[in-house]
Amino acid sequence: MKYDVIIIGAGVSGCAVARELAKTDLRIMVLEKEEDVCEGTSKANSGIVHAGYDAMPGTLKAKLNVRGNEMMARLSEELAFDFIRNGSLVLCFDERGRKQIEELYERGKANKVPDLEIWERERILEEEPNVNEEVVCALHAPTAGIVCPFGMNIALAENAADNGVRFVFNERAEHFERTQNGWKINGKYDSEIVINAAGVYAGHVHDAVSKEKIEIRPRKGEYFLLDHEAKGLASHTLFQLPGPYGKGVLIAPTVHENILVGPTADFTDNFEETNTTMPGLERIRSLAANTIRNIPYHSVITSFAGLRAVGNTKDFIIQESVPGWIDVAAIESPGLTSAPAIGEMVAEMVRKRLHPEKKADFVSKRKGFVNVKKLSKEEWNELIEKDKAYGKIVCRCEMVTEGQVRDACNRSVPASSTDGIKRRVRAGMGRCQGGFCLPRVMEIVAECTDGSMEKVQKAGAESVYITGKNKEDLDGVR
Ligand SMILES: Cc1cc2nc3c(=O)[nH]c(=O)nc-3n(C[C@H](O)[C@H](O)[C@H](O)COP(=O)(O)OP(=O)(O)OC[C@H]3O[C@@H](n4cnc5c(N)ncnc54)[C@H](O)[C@@H]3O)c2cc1C
The missing domain is CATH 3.50.50.60 (FAD/NAD(P)-binding domain)
Incomplete structure (x- = not known):
């Protein structure tokens, strides 16, 4: 064709x-x-x-x-x-930075960004009580979102x-x-x-x-992702003043009530370099401390990195x-x-x-996608009446049911890997990062594809989980 x-x-x-x-x-x-x-x-x-x-x-x-x-x-x-329009703040912690805040405000106006305001310290701390008290002023953009x-x-x-x-x-x-x-x-x-x-x-x-x-040229950005228990640390997206390599380290809520801290900005010649590194993550910790002093890093559930196409x-x-x-x-x-x-x-x-x-x-x-966490008890029961799979919890951290995982496998662009499930319905996205639900998710993916567990992938052909069955190996030995 x-x-x-x-x-x-x-x-x-x-x-x-x-x-x-x-x-x-x-x-x-x-x-x-x-x-x-x-x-x-x-x-x-x-x-x-x-x-x-x-x-x-x-x-x-x-x-x-x-x-x-x-x-x-x-x-x-x-x-x-x-999508949530939570607004953003570019925070300035030194009077010398005020000029840069004003420049951003003017630039925003030139770009026709609506409703920009410059907030002073009191207003910032009223809205974001966890922010470092040394804050001086901030650019508030109510149209920013997550x-x-x-x-x-x-x-x-x-x-x-x-x-x-x-x-x-x-x-x-x-x-x-x-x-x-x-x-x-x-x-x-x-x-x-x-x-x-x-x-x-x-x-x-x-x-x-x-x-x-x-x-x-790829420019890598590394992050920490914090569990739901850190929810409330920030409600706006909190930026620092931008530097030569972009918008700097931010602290932001996510639409799924996690907290994101990062990213770094390091050029690399490796187009596949999405690993996180100790020095990168340490740098985030030290820079983010300027915005919020006591970030609860004991709540970190994962770290990840992406590549900007510069x-x-x-x-x-x-x-x-x-x-x-x-x-x-x-x-x-x-x-x-x-x-x-x-x-x-x-x-x-x-x-x-x-x-x-x-x-x-x-x-x-x-x-x-259905999110059972957002349903009322009545709505959820109604769903279970139609399909019992919506009554079986697969992922306990994010409260995802078997019905949701099956749905993700049967869409017009279906999930074909466990990462695909994770990104669609969040099974494996939570605190235990799939430690509990992965085997069950694999079984469902296998059932929805060709029935074979050995072919289930994390992400792509080279990432199968199962290379053989223990008992088969034992049979060979005996
Ligand atoms: C650290 C970081 C933070 C960011 N934060 C934000 C943010 O907060 N807000 C914002 O607006 N933007 C942000 N961005 C930018 C945003 O993520 C990107 O601009 C956007 O995702 C780019 O999408 P894309 O489709 O162009 O590229 P990609 O998502 O990379 O998609 C390209 C696709 O092409 C495929 N591909 C490549 N080569 C081939 C080929 N030869 N044949 C077939 N397929 C191929 C790849 O597999 C990939 O799936 C951020 C980026 C980074 C790295």
Whole structure:
């Protein structure tokens, strides 16, 4: 089958473009090298919906950040993913920093960020009593929010698939041929337009078809994630004054009532370097202490790291670099916030070329995952009446039932790994990090796929848990 559009990469950028284009009658495919959506940077970030005061006026980053923020509430309602407008504070702990706060305020106004205010010490401590008392002033942005990055990426993908977009996983796009009216990828997928949304690899993918190189350097950000018991440490997203490498270390609540502390910002030449390190985590501890002195690190349940795709233009690179080839590259922060607007912008570029019709039966809404924690007793009982699996708790830390895990395996973009389950319904996301629920989750994934436990993966083909059965080995010995 020939496609009108092939999108490389099923991160939040690629899926936002796919969902926007799904509103048309175009034939669309998303090619992803991993086994699921949300496997790149979109799964490892701060989950902040930035207000938009940080980027330089006139840049794509500024424009798409503010537009993405504006679009987020409606999108989260339509697609049923978690988003909370909790507001953010950029805190200043020294009178000498006040000028920088004022500059951010002016920049925000130039970017048309609504309702910015500068708060003084008393107001800050009233709203955020755990903040270091030496705080002087802060930029308050009430339009900033927090989103579930996985929830958003998965929701965009599912809604695109519900509207006819085809997803192909475990296929790295690596061979590109020019054809008479488009491109052939890997010798088998034909398309009139290709959209390169390959995250940190967008430079490599672009360079395969163009002499004008796009340089992407990964910049690693490491984090601590704290358990629910740390809830209440902060209610706004608490930033420090930004430095040369970005927005600095933040302390933020998550939509799932955890607390996030990080990230670092270290360049690396390794495009797969998502490990956390002792020096990185120590640095976070020492920097975050400027914001809140007594962070309860005994509540840390995990640490993780993501890679920013830093380009050489200081801005997002969204352009038709070669006829029929659109790059969505260097999508570093605020890429998550901007994704809905990136989708809109790129879909418009495609529309201008291909002049598609609107899809008459486009379904804009998606049914979200059930979260039994948010149901009333009556609602939960009603659900159990319909399906007993919703009465069996699988993950005790996050209160996830068998019914939810099965649902995650049976969606239009189904989970095929235990990490896929974790990102969809949170089994394994809690305090014990899957220590309790993993074997049961594996059994359910096996039942929902081909029945074989040996094939169940954590994330990708090289991550199977079971290499053989003990008794079989013993039989061999006897
Ligand atoms: C530490 C950190 C903190 C951040 N915090 C925020 C924040 O709070 N708010 C915010 O707005 N933004 C934030 N960001 C930025 C945001 O996470 C990214 O801008 C966004 O996730 C980028 O999405 P993407 O789809 O472009 O890339 P990705 O999510 O990386 O997706 C690219 C996809 O392409 C696939 N791929 C790559 N090469 C190929 C190939 N050849 N063939 C097929 N598939 C391929 C990958 O497997 C991947 O799935 C942060 C980033 C980091 C690293």
